[in-house]
Amino acid sequence: MNAPANIKAFDAKAARADFEILSRTVYGKPLVYLDSGASAQKPRVVLDTMRDFAQTDYANVHRGVHYLSAAATDRYEAARETVAKFLNAPSVDNIVFTKGGTEAINLVSYSWLAPLIQPGDEIVLTVMEHHSNIVPWHFLRERAGAVLKWVDVRDDGSLDIEALDAAITPKTKLVAITHMSNVLGTITPLADIVARAHAKGVPVLVDGCQGAVHEIVDVQALDVDFYAVTGHKLYGPTGIGVLYAKKAHLKAMRPFNGGGEMIREVSKDRVTYADPPARFEAGTPPIIESVGLAAALDYLSGFDRAAVTAHEHDLLAYAREQVRQFNWLRVIGDAPGKGAILSFEADGMHAHDLATILDREGVAVRAGHHCAQVLMERFDVASTSRASFALYNNRADVDALVEGLAKARSILI
Amino acid sequence: MNAPANIKAFDAKAARADFEILSRTVYGKPLVYLDSGASAQKPRVVLDTMRDFAQTDYANVHRGVHYLSAAATDRYEAARETVAKFLNAPSVDNIVFTKGGTEAINLVSYSWLAPLIQPGDEIVLTVMEHHSNIVPWHFLRERAGAVLKWVDVRDDGSLDIEALDAAITPKTKLVAITHMSNVLGTITPLADIVARAHAKGVPVLVDGCQGAVHEIVDVQALDVDFYAVTGHKLYGPTGIGVLYAKKAHLKAMRPFNGGGEMIREVSKDRVTYADPPARFEAGTPPIIESVGLAAALDYLSGFDRAAVTAHEHDLLAYAREQVRQFNWLRVIGDAPGKGAILSFEADGMHAHDLATILDREGVAVRAGHHCAQVLMERFDVASTSRASFALYNNRADVDALVEGLAKARSILI
Amino acid sequence: MTDHALRELYQEVILDHSRHPRHYGVLEGANHKAEGYNPLCGDKVTVYLQLDAEGRVADIKFEGKGCAISQASASMMVDMLKGRSQAEAEKLMTGFLHLVKGEDASDLPEDDRERLDVMGGISEFPMRVKCATLAWHTYKNAVEEGAQ
């Protein structure tokens, strides 16, 4: 859809070789990296591009007349264009660079919603949100009297869309929902959610930090109002994220950080602000990171995305099937069509102990609450173990996980 | 003072060779980069370190039990230690990583001052501040009725400290002042300023975005309350900055961005926050950038800093002397002891046209208001041209500048 | 070669316009007006227009300060727009925008092309194109949204 003209067929084995770190060992065992949900590894082309840029065309962006400044500005703005295409945004002016997904959501909270909120106004969110899509709204509760309305998920982790619909009232100012749960893997039916919310005149903010990695995103087709993305999970660098927003919202938003680049004129007793997106990009932006993010998106978009998704789903299905043999293991999150994340609990084995044992086998999984304590409460667990799959994983990784689980059992029980 | 045990003598020629980009040409002419005040170039070791880290030890930080997560966390926290040493902070807990210098100042504004401010409360700042140390305070004027009190500079660009003292009243909540002006090069007498402000019970925030590059900073000796630093001017990567703050202030500050890592516990109707500095580092931080920043600080601290400063001062003095031959050129900022920045205006030549002509000679200077419009107004100019010097510049760079100026004159007049 | 491009950019006609801008100042009786701002250099320009009943540019003046390119471009613009119909002005502007971007401007009338030709050198300086187009965009704003 938005992909470059020459899409490569996806060759998982070849792709894996693009990631230098995956050939390393830990404790003498080959690294089996199943923590891409926390952060993805970076292909060589991303690191090369950042370094080449820094060594040939680097300077601060905007307002410089000299060659390097123009070259760097071109690269920075070209990155904005790449992001706009990746999300199918109508224009580059819909794209604000932030320092990460978390800041993208906070930007909406501080600049769009905070000035609107009245005590008693409601924000609808789900119990499977990441803390990054919870705490900014808690701030509005604490500071401005907003009311948080929580929508439950079903026991299989799927969204109860009727419950969501019912939660939207005339007092609702925003629906804030994840595209893909970082614990359950659940993919939410965004088009349907947006249609229902819009029918009641309520805008929708989507936390796309996981979703944009695993799904093809078309913000226009989905008609979402806000879509937040983080770079480092998308095979890109740390220190950068993106907020997509509709132009009318961006125009209505007041500035967030104040500083250089976001102003029009500053005097002793007056300040006027630049138009969006510059208004929200105070100070020197993540210039080198923008170039790295563009390289990462080009890398990802260079593949047949459907084939990447199919590959990840195959790994998930294979893993799901394998762990059925363990009657002491309970998978949390089995929603239809879910993305490639497998969370589970094991009888008598704390996630932490499990992760330590897996780690010594070279297998990196995540153990804990995954910044989703409300969801932990919903499933009545203190923590879970989580294996998350990326385009570079393979069935051998799953096998290593499964063997590690059996071994952990033998040690701990 | 805080420097590593083995300090190298500073060899400017050898140092220059550490910066790959400086051997490139533009328009067939050798690059003469005199825009380090906007952003410094990065030595090879910074780029190498970032890349090596990403290819060997990268994962998300904190809360992971696996090897890479621990390795990355160690590097991230070691970077905090490096920064603490660089500023001579009493502890790593005084160091908050931000996305840049601008965000560091905004953090103080949003989290420390905003909750305290009452209509009519005053913030004292100088006319030579960068917009990043102006606009956050304008926000408090617009949103909370704060009053901005402006301290003038003398015609030579030096601070009028008596005027500053006089501007501090019982209504003053903060003195916000630059360590080094990015236009005038003026270095402010911080210890004296802090003593006077503290004598009246007023905390001092220092914008150290330029100062930390050219001066040795000892936040304890200076007794400043807040000190803001940006990475990319310090030979480090973009996307990272630092706020140093005294512990009592950090403890009193409410959260800024909400999200992962900055919480203690989150439930549906309640949220508690982590202790500083984590409280102010919501979401995935600039991990790779922190490692790059540490490499940059190690690089800089590896030299005899006094020799670096002497080298930069020599370049400034040489340039200052050279341009005296141009009776059509007016230098703005001649304060005693100023840092290595030369701003000027040229009769009948707009800074922009000048910069274009210099650019074609390979000479990169900055033209414009330098995010300091209040200062432009003070000196009654619309814009200036600015040459700023870094450790890698040499006298040949100055010669190229001077020749370029003569040429511009011949073309434009 | 570099020198050639620079001399072409800052040729005498341009410098002359920038030093002695034509029709500079406030236009009394203007019925359209707009301000333009170039954040890149802090340049500002105000265009005052008097459009007659058919929309013809009965009179036009500008005010502002900025670099040689933006001043010269504004001065030449007012010089050339005076007396034009909206259709002619539109065509002139389109042609000008093509010219400074180094694109084909051959649909400009011969006469206009010859006069504007001195601005063609800007196409070699992409960072300065905005300086050259500031006055024109401000003119357009004055026509479309600047009724007083």
Next chain:
Amino acid sequence: MTDHALRELYQEVILDHSRHPRHYGVLEGANHKAEGYNPLCGDKVTVYLQLDAEGRVADIKFEGKGCAISQASASMMVDMLKGRSQAEAEKLMTGFLHLVKGEDASDLPEDDRERLDVMGGISEFPMRVKCATLAWHTYKNAVEEGAQ
């Protein structure tokens, strides 16, 4: 070797303590109390203390949930602290902290060292040291700031 370290970490004594923690539950009549929290794993522990007039640990219990390491460490701690004077407890804690970090713990009384020895395997797992020390830090908090 890896296996050896793991088996050492999760040896039977530890697993037994974690499965059947000693002195688990609320201590009625406690005059000191503190809660500890390990953000790394979400583990929590509450330590209840009854200090007598001289500060001796007359009684002690704990409650909480967490990983095998933190549970076992808490269980062993209460087991060993009961009846100790503050000076003895202090010494025990210091020795324990040394032990789990792989540092010299030879100033611990022979007896104590032998009992604590099973926790020594943790020094091979730096990311888990916090799990092992949680209960001890909480105990210290209870003594110093937890008077009820």
